[in-house]
Amino acid sequence: MSFKKYCCVTCDLIYDEEAGWPDExxxxxxxxxxxxxxxxxxECSASKSDFYLIA
Amino acid sequence: MSIVIIGAGHxxxxxxxxxxxxxxxxxxxxxxRDAIRGYYKPNLSKALSMEKTPDQLVMKSAExxxxxxxxxxxxxxxxxxxxxxxxxLRGLFNNTExxxxxxxxxxxxxxxxxxxxxxxxxxxxxxxxxxxxxxxxDYEVFRERIQQKKKILIIGAGFVGCELASDLASNGxxxxxxxxxxxxxxRAMPEVMGTEIKKxxxxxxxxxxxxxxxxxxxxxxESGKTxxxxxxxxxxxDAIVSAVGLVPNTRLASNAGVRVxxxxxxxxxxxxxxxxxxxxxxxxxxxxxxxxxxMPATHAAKALAKTLTGTDTELTLPALPVAVKISACPTVVxxxxxxxxxxxxxxxxxxxxxxxxxxxxxxxGFSLTGQCITKKNQLAxxxxxxxxxxxxxxxxxxxxKRAG
Numbered sequence: 001m002s003f004k005k006y007c008c009v010t011c012d013l014i015y016d017e018e019a020g021w022p023d024e025x026x027x028x029x030x031x032x033x034x035x036x037x038x039x040x041x042x043e044c045s046a047s048k049s050d051f052y053l054i055a
Numbered sequence: 056m057s058i059v060i061i062g063a064g065h066x067x068x069x070x071x072x073x074x075x076x077x078x079x080x081x082x083x084x085x086x087x088r089d090a091i092r093g094y095y096k097p098n099l100s101k102a103l104s105m106e107k108t109p110d111q112l113v114m115k116s117a118e119x120x121x122x123x124x125x126x127x128x129x130x131x132x133x134x135x136x137x138x139x140x141x142x143x144l145r146g147l148f149n150n151t152e153x154x155x156x157x158x159x160x161x162x163x164x165x166x167x168x169x170x171x172x173x174x175x176x177x178x179x180x181x182x183x184x185x186x187x188x189x190x191x192x193d194y195e196v197f198r199e200r201i202q203q204k205k206k207i208l209i210i211g212a213g214f215v216g217c218e219l220a221s222d223l224a225s226n227g228x229x230x231x232x233x234x235x236x237x238x239x240x241x242r243a244m245p246e247v248m249g250t251e252i253k254k255x256x257x258x259x260x261x262x263x264x265x266x267x268x269x270x271x272x273x274x275x276x277e278s279g280k281t282x283x284x285x286x287x288x289x290x291x292x293d294a295i296v297s298a299v300g301l302v303p304n305t306r307l308a309s310n311a312g313v314r315v316x317x318x319x320x321x322x323x324x325x326x327x328x329x330x331x332x333x334x335x336x337x338x339x340x341x342x343x344x345x346x347x348x349x350m351p352a353t354h355a356a357k358a359l360a361k362t363l364t365g366t367d368t369e370l371t372l373p374a375l376p377v378a379v380k381i382s383a384c385p386t387v388v389x390x391x392x393x394x395x396x397x398x399x400x401x402x403x404x405x406x407x408x409x410x411x412x413x414x415x416x417x418x419x420g421f422s423l424t425g426q427c428i429t430k431k432n433q434l435a436x437x438x439x440x441x442x443x444x445x446x447x448x449x450x451x452x453x454x455x456k457r458a459g
Contacts, residue, residue, distance in 0.1 A: 045353035
């Protein structure tokens with residue numbers, strides 16, 4: 001299973017699918033597609049659509 | 056339908072990006088008195104730990120921004136005045152080689168002029184620098200000044216002061232902090248919590264001078280800088296940074312006839328008292344309150360982008376907790392906007408959870424330290440929103456608008 005990483009365009013925060021984001025309620029392995037569309041960056045409030053694929 | 060944005064900080068650039076989400080065609084011009092560079096301002100107080108030079112903090116060059124967002128960027132242009140009646144402004148282009156005045160017309164104007172560091176008067180000779188860090192240019196100067204140095208004095212134990220102290224202390228600097236307050240982050244947390252932060256940072260090499268002010272600085276060729284505090288203490292230091300807060304940049308607005316209090320007054324649509332003049336970010340106040348953080352500006356930019364592209368969208372803000380980057384003691388704050396109320400604290404040692412309960416018995420702010428920071432989102436959901444819906448008894452509707 002391959003995991004991807006996504007980076008916030010504003011603040012460079014990275015969402016790593018493998019690590020998930022437990023503090024945000026996303027278990028390790030949570031796919032980017034499964035994160036709600038209205039979720040926003042916990043650092044800067046940028047939209048989910050403002051994250052871009054880095055790896 | 057052309058949109059002109061004054062200011063290329065987080066608010067201005069985020070607005071442009073959000074407008075492009077809704078509309079590809081609207082011509083957008085962004086004017087900045089400085090060079091335009093895309094960077095994340097909160098990184099300025101943690102760049103040492105990120106092992107980044109000022110240049111490396113730049114995430115997007117002007118060229119990339121212009122191309123990605125299809126916007127016209129006017130760098131090094133200072134807006135001289137705004138004629139809100141005729142919907143045009145004059146800008147002075149000024150660099151080392153030339154200067155010229157240009158007139159730019161707009162359909163909608165957005166003031167995203169930011170805020171400037173407050174400077175408290177301190178007796179010193181003209182060569183003694185009092186640094187402040189409010190943009191990348193400032194930060195470049197700061198990094199130059201602290202090269203090969205050891206001891207840094209910070210005035211101000213608020214967000215920026217604490218983050219900067221943490222960044223410096225964890226990178227081998229000796230840090231002194233002076234503030235009149237009794238504990239760090241005093242406006243955002245109760246004493247017991249501030250005391251924990253104080254203790255944790257002291258172990259890292261931060262020396263606190265609280266309940267005191269810096270009165271004068273003497274510079275000596277041989278011994279360097281000596282700072283004198285109100286209680287007579289003297290501190291030898293290599294550089295002094297002032298981080299005592301920001302004051303909204305409102306001069307342009309008030310000269311244009313826009314109503315200004317502490318910040319530029321805006322309604323729920325981010326409109327000022329002048330038709331088709333909007334304001335956003337650190338320069339504004341909502342219902343008398345300035346919200347000088349990244350997140351409110353992002354929310355406001357998203358709502359205003361919709362309004363400017365045809366769908367009037369009122370700004371509402373949930374409780375927006377902010378992580379304070381203190382490596383010795385993880386901290387999250389969500390300061391109450393109204394200071395009337397009491398703190399209730401639970402937890403032990405560094406792991407504390409504090410709720411601010413207002414006069415109606417409702418949680419209107421909170422702060423978390425240590426392991427308790429994981430409760431950030433849960434408490435944010437329970438906390439009173441920063442800007443609730445339905446506040447439309449708005450300034451703009453109460454005052455006479457000029458015909459557009």
